[in-house]
Amino acid sequence: MATPIYRKIKEMILQEIEDKPANSPIDSEREMAVRFDASRMTVRNAINELVEEGFLYRDKNKGTFVADRKFVKKTPVSALLQEDISEFNVLYFNVKKADEAGPEIAERLEISPDEMTLIVLRLNTLNTKPISVEEIFFIRSSISESELNNLRQLLDLNAYLKDGRIIQRFIPMLVPVQFANLLKIKMNTPIIRVETVITSKSGKPLVYIKAYNNPFEKIIEITE
Template sequence: MIDKQSHIPIYYQLEEQIKSMIYSKHFKPGDLLPSEREFAEKYAISRMTVRQAINNLVKEGLVYREKGKGTFVADKKFEQDLSGLTSFSEDMRNRGLIPSNQLISFDFEQPDEKLASILAISPTDMICKIKRVRLANEEPVALETIYTPKKIIGDMNVQEFSTSFYDYLEKKLHVKIGFGHQTIEASLANDDEATYLKIKKDSPVLVMERTTFLQNEEHTPIEFVISTYRADKYKFKMTMKRD
């Protein structure tokens, strides 16, 4: 299965062999891979070559290492299409998963100048700040903080707040969400993020910031949200056209 006479590097051939076994479900998420020694003996290649192939698979997020235990097959990442504006709950339901929340805090407060500017309100206006962990099938995927103007949502309380903030806006307040502006950047998990997402501090994360606007003549900002996603669980995609 490894052609040592091929111009294709041996480490790459092994890498593709392992990928094929993962994609065909021969190795399933959570399975322990054979050791470097076992791969080396099976294919009569060096352990250094095996290590290079495994390192590449770790970088791709297909497998992960646990010190003293070995290398395991990673869960498939959630893939979100950025070409449309959907809520986390809608996205998870579309995948056949059960979305849920772990509420951390729910408060009304005055915004700082930056938030007031983003939400197009006065610094004396009140905002609602909602901080929560987003879960899929009870597994933490993202840490989310929502800021929304009180003058739009009124006296919303924890009991009225369902799984999806968009459901609340559209079904209870009967407002129409129009569009959003979004940025995504790579970062490392701080103490707070590591605790709530159940990952190690300084693990890679993806930080998304989005401002969402209503579908009205004024394009009124309805929310500013900061979401920190586990990079080992999530990836984003979009379709791009050349003008």
């Protein structure tokens, strides 16, 4: 069976953008249609797949751009961070400089150590059972006063995931002393901390999350 034309065009676009830096614009559908001697719909199908796979991203009214390669094979948006949470309680929130919030916060959010961050600590539950404790870090300047006054809405991370991407790290460790009681597990219990950065399509970090998961209520399997 012959390879569909749009797939051939897709491969040619991949070759063209291979050495382009992130956020570089690509030609318009009209220009590509002329160059590849194909219909705009065929070119659009090729671009749509590259956007879906994370090689490209669209910016409304501006065009289509090369995505950061670290987001290729991105975690599907359907794998929502809150999919197994029925309720949560905010235990603490505060505003601090990034370097005061934690040594890695400025690096993860790609801000200066002096920039202010909003820190929220919450306990996530399912049917009253503790699932995880999350430390959530926002860039304070990106949060409006109305959002600050409505933490529950702000903590709906699905809103960030809708048009964004995530990068995750899985770190085996012993449960931190301060979280053992909240998770109702014994001291020195092995757990997995999941570190998540939610970014915009262009790769700008929006939220950084450290989730300490209850191994008896939330099983995490890591496969190659």
